[in-house]
Amino acid sequence: MKMDVKSILQNIKTVKIQGAEAVAKASVKAVRAAIYKSKANSVTQLYRELTELKKTLLSLRPTEPCLANTLNFILFNLNILDIIHLRSHLDLRLHKTDEHFEEANKIIIKYGVKKIRKGTVVFTHCHSSTVTNILIAAKKQGKKFSVNNTETRPLLQGRITARQLAGAGIQVKHYVDSATRLAVRGADVVLLGADAITTEGRAVNKIGSELVAEVANRYDVPVYICTDAWKFDPKTIFGFEVPIEKRPKNEIWKNPPKNITIVNPAFEIINPGLITGIISELGVYKPGMFIEEVLHHYPWMLR
Numbered sequence: 582m583k584m585d586v587k588s589i590l591q592n593i594k595t596v597k598i599q600g601a602e603a604v605a606k607a608s609v610k611a612v613r614a615a616i617y618k619s620k621a622n623s624v625t626q627l628y629r630e631l632t633e634l635k636k637t638l639l640s641l642r643p644t645e646p647c648l649a650n651t652l653n654f655i656l657f658n659l660n661i662l663d664i665i666h667l668r669s670h671l672d673l674r675l676h677k678t679d680e681h682f683e684e685a686n687k688i689i690i691k692y693g694v695k696k697i698r699k700g701t702v703v704f705t706h707c708h709s710s711t712v713t714n715i716l717i718a719a720k721k722q723g724k725k726f727s728v729n730n731t732e733t734r735p736l737l738q739g740r741i742t743a744r745q746l747a748g749a750g751i752q753v754k755h756y757v758d759s760a761t762r763l764a765v766r767g768a769d770v771v772l773l774g775a776d777a778i779t780t781e782g783r784a785v786n787k788i789g790s791e792l793v794a795e796v797a798n799r800y801d802v803p804v805y806i807c808t809d810a811w812k813f814d815p816k817t818i819f820g821f822e823v824p825i826e827k828r829p830k831n832e833i834w835k836n837p838p839k840n841i842t843i844v845n846p847a848f849e850i851i852n853p854g855l856i857t858g859i860i861s862e863l864g865v866y867k868p869g870m871f872i873e874e875v876l877h878h879y880p881w882m883l884r
Contacts, residue, residue, distance in 0.1 A: 646814035707787035709774025782853035782868025
């Protein structure tokens, strides 16, 4: 299939490509396509083109450190003076990035499936490919369980989750967002994805996620964040806050009456005290220990 950088950028911007990991993987495709199509005949020119592409990609979805970490991994420390060797080295970095996502996903699934037992009712919110992969893998292993999920307005990403799980033969109860309390209270475990993890161990996920965690905490339902560790935001070590993306008001109400201000945040921050554990390719850890493991295994994030 022909790779088109402009199409990838447009699909990220319009949320046709959604989910932190999916956006990061799409950025890899965009970089690969840009390198393939580039007519640059010098290291400086090619690096300039890729730096501009990186800026563009980062501007499309501000609450996506996985995207930033992926691009930084591909482009950091490229002290190469020959264009042929630079292209070769970039191709190796792109291949290693693909390998990371593939292997990390397998390990996260292995850990996540262990949280599902016979008769478990799992609650999940919005659409996380990581959570969906865990649940489908559990079904394939013969585990009998069901899922409660919420619609996730205004873009209804929860329907994506419901369709995929139902298509895999998993029983799903689909709730309106305002019935979140009922859906969580009737669950045994909460599995959520994440778009970012801060140095304080706070998880940034789809709007409504902290509400889910607060309700779960009230009813003693454990909450696990299922995420690739590349979603850690290293900038938060230096005091920077994770930017919370504000979506267009017309997603909520195209022509609201005068004097009505539409507020449409895409994400919110989950207090680490509400998180039972973070499930990643590094293991299952409390938020504070998770940060230590990330910095130990991925020191390049701070370069």
